[in-house]
Each structure stands twice: as C-alpha cells, then as structure tokens.
Amino acid sequence: MTERLGDGGGLRGDGGAAIETGDGESDAGSRPTVTVVVVTYNSVPTVAETLASLTGQTYPSDRYEVVVVDGGSTDGTADVAADYGVEFLVEEGAGIGACRNRGIDRAESDYVAFTDSDCAVPATWLDSLVDRMATYADDERVVGVGGPNRPFPTDSAFTKLVGSFQGTAFGSGGSPQSHDIDRERLVRSVAACNVLYDAEIFERFRYDDSVNVGEDAELHFRLSEAGYRFAFDPTIAVSHHLSPSLRALWAKNRSYGTAMARIQRRHGKLVRWYSFVPTAAIGSGGAALAADLVTRRARYVPLLAALFLVASGYAALQVYRDRGTLLAALVPVVFAVQYLAYGVGFAEGLTVDDP
Known part of the structure; x- marks a missing residue:
C-alpha cells in the first residue's frame, strides 16, 4: 500500500514534506539530499x-x-x-x-x-x-x-x-x-x-x-x-503517457517543431541536426510534385514515395520486432503524421515571431 506524505519535517524544516516510505531512517546521513x-x-x-x-x-x-x-x-x-x-x-x-x-x-x-x-x-x-x-x-x-x-x-x-x-x-x-x-x-x-x-x-x-x-x-x-x-x-x-491518438500526435509534434525552430532562431545555431529534416522533406515533396506536373511525367514523386516506403517499412519492421503486433502496419501512417506535424511546426517557428 502506498503511504502518504506527512505534514511536518522535510529537508529544510520550513514546511517542506518528507517522504514516508516505511523504510525508516537508515542511511540518514550518508546519502545526498x-x-x-x-x-x-x-x-x-x-x-x-x-x-x-x-x-x-x-x-x-x-x-x-x-x-x-x-x-x-x-x-x-x-x-x-x-x-x-x-x-x-x-x-x-x-x-x-x-x-x-x-x-x-x-x-x-x-x-x-x-x-x-x-x-x-x-x-x-x-x-x-x-x-x-x-x-x-x-x-x-x-x-x-x-x-x-x-x-x-x-x-x-x-x-x-x-x-x-x-x-x-x-x-x-x-x-x-x-x-x-x-x-x-x-x-x-x-x-x-x-x-x-x-x-x-x-x-x-x-x-x-x-x-x-x-x-x-x-x-x-x-x-x-x-x-x-x-x-x-x-x-x-x-x-x-504518450500520444493516445493521431490528433494528439499531430498537436504534440507540431508544438515541438515550433519550439525547436524558435530556440534555434534565438541562438542562431543548429541545436538538433535532424530538426530541419521534416520541413526539408515537405519542401522536397512539394518541389517534386510541381516538377512532375510541369513535365507531365511521374519521375520525382514516385522516387520520394519509394524512399518513404523503404524508411517507414524499416521502422515498421523494428516496431514489429519490439511489440510483435500486426499494428506495426500502421507505422507508415504514424511516421507521416509525426513528420508532417513537426515539419509544419518547424516552418511556423522559423517564420512567426513568439506570441
């Protein structure tokens, strides 16, 4: 049974609560506070x-x-x-x-x-x-x-x-x-x-x-x-407790992307080397689509789609080995949502000033 904290004592003696674990006061003076x-x-x-x-x-x-x-x-x-x-x-x-x-x-x-x-x-x-x-x-x-x-x-x-x-x-x-x-x-x-x-x-x-x-x-x-x-x-x-739904996954990763971009703008340095990758991937996808539309030939989009399928397939295999569930087939969807959300957020953080 979990025991509650007492109302007195503590490390400071000014109202801070000391933990009651039922283990007594052993090693009282030998461990860091x-x-x-x-x-x-x-x-x-x-x-x-x-x-x-x-x-x-x-x-x-x-x-x-x-x-x-x-x-x-x-x-x-x-x-x-x-x-x-x-x-x-x-x-x-x-x-x-x-x-x-x-x-x-x-x-x-x-x-x-x-x-x-x-x-x-x-x-x-x-x-x-x-x-x-x-x-x-x-x-x-x-x-x-x-x-x-x-x-x-x-x-x-x-x-x-x-x-x-x-x-x-x-x-x-x-x-x-x-x-x-x-x-x-x-x-x-x-x-x-x-x-x-x-x-x-x-x-x-x-x-x-x-x-x-x-x-x-x-x-x-x-x-x-x-x-x-x-x-x-x-x-x-x-x-x-991680994201319980695709909506929550989108919101959390969008906020992470925005925050990382603003931090890097503040310092004028690359804080995390991989932080720009999702935004760059979105930009590359848009450029590939535009190029294929102009030339009326499906060249670049299928190439990027193949690269995504290879990466997401590899990740799905790792997840299946970890969890042993056929739900690993959903990894490409999770992959896409996380990267799109982070990439959108990062782009917003680069272009929009802090509120």
Missing part, C-alpha cells in the same frame, strides 16, 4: 499516478522531498497534491521553464530531479540516479543523469505503437531519450521528465522563463556549448 520537482497544469487524470510513484521510493525517507509547481490549474490538481502531502507552489500563468525555475529556487538539496505529471517512476528511481551520478564524481563535465521514457504498460495499443516507433532512429532522430540505445554513454541532452542535476549547476545556468515547450532542449544546448554533458543510462526508465 534530493528535491524532486514536478511541474503540473490541470493534471488530475495523471498526477496521482506520478505522486504515488514518488512516495514509494526506496531512497531514505529523510533525504528527499517532493515539490509540485503548478502553472495555475483550474481543476482539482491542488487537491490531489494535498492528498499526498507534498508541498504545492503556484506560479499563476507561468510556462514550464518558469515553473521549473521556481522549483529550483525552492530546493536547497545536493541534487534536483525532475519528472513530469504524466509520468510514473520506478521505486528505485532516485537510488539509481544518485548511484549513477556517483560513478561520474571525478568527471567535472557531467552535471546530470537521465534515462529513457517508455509507454505505460496499461496504455492503449496505439500509444505503445507510438512509443515503439519513437524508439527507432527514424522516430527520434537519434535522441537518446527516445532512441532505443542499449548502452550507457555521455550525451548532450536528456529529457526533463527523467533527469537528476547536480544542484550546483543552477548557480550559473537556469531554464529560460520564457520557454514553454522545449525548455529542456534549450537549457541543455547552453550547457553543451559550455562543455557539459549528461550520463544517459538506458536502464533508468520512467513510464510516460
């Missing part, structure tokens, strides 16, 4: 799952705390947080970057960890992140540790299909948080839904308050430019 920050907004359908997983950690109960930073929810998110006794901070109208910074400002721990309000972490999550961080204690480049995010076991077959596709090179562009990489390595960025930072890095770097989507990519780009790296451990995975 951790503040886990969960950013949320209207998250009633999923946030209880997140907080339940965080209250069941194997990490010593007096060495970590959970802080929820809310962007001004209008549903019952605050009531759910109260049920779990966690500290609940409200940043009315704030974006994700600003909410993450509020959690950082609140923390006085050795490490700051983040997961999202539509995720659930394994019971050993903090233990694993802290232990992995310790193995890089002598490497000043390493400022954090992260791992992949995977669909929930209870998610729909379509959601799991999306997760498997995004675990392929074509579905993730090779990003370690999505791509199915089976070895530990140093990377330039990890997903903020599964990350632990050395808190000292926040004395010099912060999330950008004005960035709402892609805020982790923007911060991690600046860190990588300064020579810092993250340790990516594929064994430290969290469950994440």
Whole structure:
C-alpha cells in the first residue's frame, strides 16, 4: 500500500514534506539530499499516478522531498497534491521553464530531479540516479543523469505503437531519450521528465522563463556549448503517457517543431541536426510534385514515395520486432503524421515571431 506524505519535517524544516516510505531512517546521513520537482497544469487524470510513484521510493525517507509547481490549474490538481502531502507552489500563468525555475529556487538539496505529471517512476528511481551520478564524481563535465521514457504498460495499443516507433532512429532522430540505445554513454541532452542535476549547476545556468515547450532542449544546448554533458543510462526508465491518438500526435509534434525552430532562431545555431529534416522533406515533396506536373511525367514523386516506403517499412519492421503486433502496419501512417506535424511546426517557428 502506498503511504502518504506527512505534514511536518522535510529537508529544510520550513514546511517542506518528507517522504514516508516505511523504510525508516537508515542511511540518514550518508546519502545526498534530493528535491524532486514536478511541474503540473490541470493534471488530475495523471498526477496521482506520478505522486504515488514518488512516495514509494526506496531512497531514505529523510533525504528527499517532493515539490509540485503548478502553472495555475483550474481543476482539482491542488487537491490531489494535498492528498499526498507534498508541498504545492503556484506560479499563476507561468510556462514550464518558469515553473521549473521556481522549483529550483525552492530546493536547497545536493541534487534536483525532475519528472513530469504524466509520468510514473520506478521505486528505485532516485537510488539509481544518485548511484549513477556517483560513478561520474571525478568527471567535472557531467552535471546530470537521465534515462529513457517508455509507454505505460496499461496504455492503449496505439500509444505503445507510438512509443515503439519513437524508439527507432527514424522516430527520434537519434535522441537518446527516445532512441532505443542499449548502452550507457555521455550525451548532450536528456529529457526533463527523467533527469537528476547536480544542484550546483543552477548557480550559473537556469531554464529560460520564457520557454514553454522545449525548455529542456534549450537549457541543455547552453550547457553543451559550455562543455557539459549528461550520463544517459538506458536502464533508468520512467513510464510516460504518450500520444493516445493521431490528433494528439499531430498537436504534440507540431508544438515541438515550433519550439525547436524558435530556440534555434534565438541562438542562431543548429541545436538538433535532424530538426530541419521534416520541413526539408515537405519542401522536397512539394518541389517534386510541381516538377512532375510541369513535365507531365511521374519521375520525382514516385522516387520520394519509394524512399518513404523503404524508411517507414524499416521502422515498421523494428516496431514489429519490439511489440510483435500486426499494428506495426500502421507505422507508415504514424511516421507521416509525426513528420508532417513537426515539419509544419518547424516552418511556423522559423517564420512567426513568439506570441
């Protein structure tokens, strides 16, 4: 049975809640302190799952705390947080970057960890992140540790299909948080839904308050430019509710594309090498169609269609090997929707100023 958080104590002694896991106070002084920050907004359908997983950690109960930073929810998110006794901070109208910074400002721990309000972490999550961080204690480049995010076991077959596709090179562009990489390595960025930072890095770097989507990519780009790296451990995975429908997949990837383009415009540099590929593919398709219409010969469009079928067929084969389901036949549709949405969003981000 999951136990709730108490109302007193904590790492700071000023109202922060300490986790009650039932494991006692063992190793009280030998483990680093951790503040886990969960950013949320209207998250009633999923946030209880997140907080339940965080209250069941194997990490010593007096060495970590959970802080929820809310962007001004209008549903019952605050009531759910109260049920779990966690500290609940409200940043009315704030974006994700600003909410993450509020959690950082609140923390006085050795490490700051983040997961999202539509995720659930394994019971050993903090233990694993802290232990992995310790193995890089002598490497000043390493400022954090992260791992992949995977669909929930209870998610729909379509959601799991999306997760498997995004675990392929074509579905993730090779990003370690999505791509199915089976070895530990140093990377330039990890997903903020599964990350632990050395808190000292926040004395010099912060999330950008004005960035709402892609805020982790923007911060991690600046860190990588300064020579810092993250340790990516594929064994430290969290469950994440991915897109449950084609409509949701379109909306999410369009917002990702827009955010990435705006970040790259701001820095004047290519943040992710693959970010322009979907837009370039759309442009190439349009040019090919125009050329074939002018010449009245089907030359370029069939060639591009054949290339797409080869790429999507390869991805479908990988998904079938992963999931063993005939739904892998839908991968070309998922592939097309994700790339079109991201490409449209990226083009919008290049041409339209921030609102």
